[in-house]
């Protein structure tokens with residue numbers, strides 16, 4: 001009997017091992033000669049104490065996917081176990097499995113963990129079909145460049161996959177639709193008073209999901225009873241899609257209610273509006289329930305049909321065809337040492353309120369953390385300009401902060417985490433991904449959000465007890481790293497502003513910053 005092990009982020013009906021079997025033996029024979037296995041292992045909690053919403057989503061999506069495969073006639077086994085290796089070994093013996101097929105995991109540590117299992121039967125790796133760009137294709141694109149840039153990669157993706165290209169250009173398809181590749185500058189509007197986005201599509205948990213919620217709550221209680229910290233976040237209300245059909249409904253709901261408005265307020269942050277016009281598609285793309293190419297094609301078709309402003313349509317397609325593929329490609333291109341990068345030598349430990357998901361006393365952070373506690377989600381600018389920005393300017397340890405992101409986010413996986421947190425968020429890679437650090441003072445947050453209105457700190461002040469900590473930390477960050485940052489031409493302007501701050505004021509700013517930085521170095 002042939003075996004196929006389907007991992008929790010490979011919930012893809014077009015799984016390459018299933019397709020290969022059907023191709024070789026025909027649909028009926030393929031189903032007769034093969035058993036499929038999905039394992040819910042609590043050993044993942046020994047590596048990372050995940051947010052409860054994330055555990056619920058992954059496990060319930062796996063259970064629903066297994067049921068769908070069964071309905072499609074496959075022999076499917078599900079195991080709840082405390083170790084992947086034990087569950088696999090027992091299953092192999094029980095069913096006389098002679099060879100095990102696995103699709104390449106999207107992340108390096110899991111591939112290594114599988115290799116360490118030392119299974120008694122041969123392992124057949126199938127190349128991943130979860131992304132548009134294979135690792136080989138990405139490497140071939142990247143190799144000639146001295147300095148990689150997302151914009152060039154994105155343009156090549158538009159050409160290669162024929163997305164939003166002008167059919168009337170000469171030669172056809174060589175130029176971008178609308179004459180411009182990028183409409184980013186149209187998409188940075190500050191939120192006007194009372195801005196509110198369309199409500200997201202929510203799903204009532206069914207019996208399968210309710211059973212997983214109970215399991216996660218019992219696990220959390222058992223951990224706490226054993227003197228452990230338990231699991232972060234809350235498991236209820238749980239409203240995420242858990243099947244491919246529901247994920248497709250989220251895509252259609254996005255197209256109908258938010259695609260046209262996606263662009264203008266992409267960078268806005270509004271209290272009480274955690275999702276605005278964002279797509280809420282990352283959990284489903286990352287679990288394999290949706291394929292990025294089908295999403296891109298559907299968005300393009302629907303957007304052109306319904307006359308979506310090009311700035312909005314191009315904006316969302318750039319996120320998926322550009323940033324998502326780019327961060328995945330870079331993850332493999334940069335190699336296994338990338339996660340250890342620490343360009344600024346940042347060693348401060350994470351403040352306790354990050355683990356508690358609230359209690360910082362800063363309205364911006366507490367709002368984002370409060371929303372994160374309920375859903376496991378924050379939108380891009382909240383992640384980049386509030387959370388990661390704080391970590392960057394406060395000098396938090398990049399590896400500890402990356403691990404925190406990985407555990408806390410509904411869509412967090414190693415491949416997407418490394419480049420987004422180490423690279424984009426913390427500039428710990430020294431500029432391999434971003435051309436300058438995304439460091440910002442409270443001024444930026446005050447302009448792009450409504451958070452400061454309800455804050456005990458003053459966004460206009462940069463020293464003293466009432467000063468916005470982001471202001472003090474921002475100037476302190478620039479002063480601390482003045483020499484290194486001076487070598488970056490894009491930092492020239494802000495470093496000139498730093499020079500203009502009178503020495504006594506800079507001392508006061510830095511002393512205010514010191515009162516907000518976690519004190520004990522991590523290592």
Ligand SMILES: Cc1cc2nc3c(=O)[nH]c(=O)nc-3n(C[C@H](O)[C@H](O)[C@H](O)COP(=O)(O)OP(=O)(O)OC[C@H]3O[C@@H](n4cnc5c(N)ncnc54)[C@H](O)[C@@H]3O)c2cc1C
Nearest residue numbers: 278279280281282319320323324379380384411412420425
């Ligand atoms: C510090 C930090 C941490 C992040 N952590 C994650 C993570 O754990 N998982 C994750 O999928 N994304 C992560 N991102 C990228 C991005 O913030 C999320 O993909 C996005 O917020 C998901 O919400 P959405 O589906 O509503 O996205 P939208 O804003 O509506 O964007 C549409 C889609 O584009 C893709 N996308 C957009 N930006 C990126 C990006 N920078 N990298 C990869 N894909 C992108 C996502 O698939 C997303 O669903 C992170 C970004 C930063 C700066």
Ligand code: SF4
Nearest residue numbers: 362364442452455468
């Ligand atoms: S004043 Fe500063 S700390 Fe308070 S919400 Fe604004 S940016 Fe955040």
